[in-house]
Amino acid sequence: MQIKTKMIPLVGAIALALAGSAFAQEQVVTIGHVGPLTGPNAHIGKDNENGAKMAIDELNAKGTMIGGKKVKFVLDGEDDASDPKLATTVAQKLVDAHVNGVIGHMNSGTTIPASKIYFDAGIAQISPSATNPKYTQQGFNTAFRVVANDGQLGGTLGRYAVDKLHAKNIAVIDDRTAYGQGVADEFSKGAKKDGANIVATQFTNDKATDFNAILTSIKAKNPDLIFFGGMDAVGGPMLRQMKQLGIKAKFMGGDGLCTTELAKLAGAGLEDDQVVCAEAGGVPDAGKKALEEFKVAYQKKFNQEVVIYAPYVYDALMTMVQAMQEAKSADPKKYLPFLAKIRHKGVTGNIAFDAKGDIKDGSLTLYTYKGGLRTLLAVTK
Known part of the structure; x- marks a missing residue:
């Protein structure tokens, strides 16, 4: 009996040691x-x-x-x-x-x-x-x-705007963030290199909701296409106000715009084939x-x-x-x-x-x- 009594704590100690080791x-x-x-x-x-x-x-x-x-x-x-x-x-x-x-x-x-x-x-x-x-x-x-990166994304969109959408007069808006300004600058370089005219350059911010002044100024330039460097939360309302002002231009943006949520954010402002955007990735x-x-x-x-x-x-x-x-x-x-x-x-x-x-x-x-x-x-x- 004494042997068994001593063995119980010994077995317990071994089990605990093994558990601790694991x-x-x-x-x-x-x-x-x-x-x-x-x-x-x-x-x-x-x-x-x-x-x-x-x-x-x-x-x-x-x-x-x-x-x-x-x-x-x-x-x-x-x-x-x-x-x-x-x-x-x-x-x-x-x-x-x-x-x-x-x-x-x-x-x-x-x-x-x-x-x-x-x-x-x-x-x-x-x-x-x-x-x-x-x-x-x-x-x-x-x-x-x-x-x-934006060099690839903006440059590709700039070429696409000219070569595929046949845009000649382009207005550019960005939200002044590192992303928005960066992609807009690269887009402008790509578009100008392929022969487009940048007829207007405007700025907003990433929390703005009213774009009437910017868009009214741009409307007077009669652009074929408006490029927006920014996110969908701003781009959606911008599309709504473009429609309200009767602006028929194509609307283009980078990956920040190119989300599944854009349609909800733009509502009736989003027309079929009006928007062209790019996701900064891709799977063949x-x-x-x-x-x-x-x-x-x-x-x-x-x-x-x-x-x-x-x-x-x-x-x-x-x-x-x-x-x-x-x-x-x-x-x-x-x-x-x-x-x-x-x-x-x-x-x-x-x-x-x-x-x-x-x-x-x-x-x-x-x-x-x-x-x-x-x-x-x-x-x-």
């Missing part, structure tokens, strides 16, 4: 995500965060391993409200929390100032949607993006099956359609984790060199980065709207 084998990896969860761009920011959640849930469900240890992934989601000042505050918060990497920010105007903070801390950052070229021109080895026919499967899974999980960039967020996070697996470590100092040389097959296409951190061979997808639905025109480079 527990110690599981490591927690925290990935930050930042986007606007409040304010006029919140619908896009929430879409982005949902993309991150899909990746996190999938990684945890399949018991992902890094360096021979099972990993529990945790998402630290933060709101920057598309505000550059708040973006730096949130970035520092993530640095102080010792996150293993960051996916974001959404806007160029928030991504660029935040990138300096991540660089100083040595934390990898992949933006799924920031397109301003300045982001990857700062020499930060921590900065990457999985979409084409051979890769469409994976993207469509993602969209179906997204709809099932969140009971809503993809707005625009959720698949790119998903791919950005999966790309970062692949680099961790190849490095056998979630420490940014160890996996950063692997991220720079990564080859990842994502739902949005193949992902690899150039020396600056820009995606190689970035594609663009051109859309119009028919019957209130975003309709594919072409995938191009």
Whole structure:
């Protein structure tokens, strides 16, 4: 009996030790995500965060391993409200929390100032949607993006406006953000290079709702096309007021305009084939099956359609984790060199980065709207 009495605590101690050992084998990896969860761009920011959640849930469900240890992934989601000042505050918060990497920010105007903070801390950052070229021109080895930049996007739209839409006289409006001004400038360069006349250049801001003065001035110039550098929350009401003023010009914009929500925001102001816009990414026919499967899974999980960039967020996070697996470590100092040389097959296409951190061979997808639905025109480079 004495032997049995002594064996019970001994067996218990062994069981606890084994449980503790197993527990110690599981490591927690925290990935930050930042986007606007409040304010006029919140619908896009929430879409982005949902993309991150899909990746996190999938990684945890399949018991992902890094360096021979099972990993529990945790998402630290933060709101920057598309505000550059708040973006730096949130970035520092993530640095102080010792996150293993960051996916974001959404806007160029928030991504660029935040990138300096991540660089100083040595934390990898992949933006799924920031397109301003300045982001990857700062020499930060921590900065990457999985979409084409404004040089590609704006230039392609400028050529398309002249060559395909036969626009000769063009008015340009931008919202003075890093994104809006950047894409509008690149569009103007592309359009002028192909022979268009820029008959008016106007400015608004990313919170404006009244454009009557700007549009009345532009109407007098009788443009064939109006290009808007900004987001759908401003572009939608602008289309409404164009219709009220009897402006029949085509309306063009970049990825910020090119969302599934534009039709709701524009209402009766959106006419069939009036709008041409570009998403700063694109999947050729051979890769469409994976993207469509993602969209179906997204709809099932969140009971809503993809707005625009959720698949790119998903791919950005999966790309970062692949680099961790190849490095056998979630420490940014160890996996950063692997991220720079990564080859990842994502739902949005193949992902690899150039020396600056820009995606190689970035594609663009051109859309119009028919019957209130975003309709594919072409995938191009």
